[in-house]
Amino acid sequence: MNILRSKNLFARANRLLRAMRLEFAKPDDAWAQSILPPLEFAVYASMDARDREHAVRVTQYLQKIKPDASPILLRAALLHDCGKQLRPYKWRERVWAGLQPMPKLEFDSALFVTQKRSPTALELRALHPQIGALLIRSAGGDPRVAQIVERHHQPFDDADAAWIHAVDEIE
Ligand SMILES: [Fe+2]
Ligand SMILES: [Fe+2]
16 A cells, blocks of 8 residues: 555656656657547647646556556546646646645536636646536547546546546556
8 A cells, every 4th residue: 555655656746747847748649549539539639738648648557457448448548637628737736736625616517618717726626527528528529438537536336437547546
C-alpha cells in the first residue's frame, strides 16, 4: 500500500513537471487517431496538449496491463478527461484545485454547454467527467464511450470505468 502511495506521489510530481510547460508535452496524436473514430478524435483534438499526453499515457499503460482491453475501453481512456477542455489549462490552478476537498456540486449541463459558461477550476475538477460525456454525446460519439467517461471518477460496478480510474491514479 505504501509502495502504491509513493508511486502515486511520484507520478503526480512527474505529471506536475510536465504540466508546467506546454512545450514539454508530446502527445502521440497519430496513435490516438488510429484508435478513435473521426467524430471522437475531433473531441480529443480539442484538448490541451498536456491533457492529450496524459490521455495517451493512461491508454497505452492500460493496454499494456490489460492486453484484451476492448476498443470501446481504449477510446474512453483516450477521452476520459476531455471535459477539461472547457477551461484554459493553467497548471497552478490545476494544482490548487487538486489540493481542495472534492466539492459536492450538482451538474447542470446547460450552464456549460448551452450557455457556454466556462466552469470554475473547482467545477472543472468535480464535473469534468459529466462535461466530457456530454461533449462526446454532442459530437456524435459512442454512447457507451460517453458513459464510461462519465463514470471514470466513481466507477461503482462499472468494470471499464474502474480500469480507467485505477490507471489514472498511477499514471
Ligand atoms: Fe478525470
Ligand atoms: Fe486523468
